């Protein structure tokens with residue numbers, strides 16, 4: 001605990017999640033520190049981010065552009081690595097490419113092209129993941145397993161994007177076996193891309209309810225929101241900018 005402060009509820013929950021991640025990593029026989037925690041702060045205020053930053057958390061995930069930009073403005077003095085994890089509308093690729101370090105939700109060539117054009121300049125390449133949809137739900141964004149290879153080959157040609165791996169949001173399930181089967185499907189696509197020569201190191205999968213199953217299937221980034229910050233009270237709808 002830094003600064004001798006009494007850890008508040010958010011800090012305690014964050015610590016508990018970190019302990020849970022360590023336990024799952026050990027259980028899976030994986031090396032310590034092979035899984036990174038992305039704290040998903042959507043619908044929670046900048047003050048909550050600041051609290052976790054003071055405890056040592058550096059990677060934060062946001063879904064809604066306008067909300068994220070406001071928090072970034074407020075927290076600009078902090079060394080935070082910002083990850084965009086929400087659906088991407090093509091008219092928002094410019095600010096997303098300019099204001100985030102990572103984008104997990106690239107699911108079509110048009111979006112990749114627009115992010116590539118908007119990045120450029122003096123910025124480092126944007127770190128990206130392809131979002132894959134393994135549950136086949138129509139409502140979910142993400143490319144199919146069949147289309148992932150072509151999209152990866154496309155992104156490889158774009159100089160301002162660096163493809164790091166895959167992201168997925170499987171259909172929610174209470175059954176750990178079913179959860180693991182879906183994460184396994186993501187892992188298979190990842191392994192296929194590796195075999196095709198893509199230099200990947202990131203499997204972004206697992207959330208509050210299912211991160212242990214994701215870790216068993218090789219997740220390297222787990223995206224945890226409500227289990228740290230509490231229930232989201234604000235409606236998480238995007239406002240137009």
Ligand SMILES: *Cc1c(COP(=O)(O)O)cnc(C)c1O
Pocket residue numbers: 040042063085086169207208209223224225226227
């Ligand atoms: C909201 C969200 C999360 C976090 O979900 P929790 O269930 O609150 O942990 C993770 N990933 C994405 C893409 C999200 O939109």
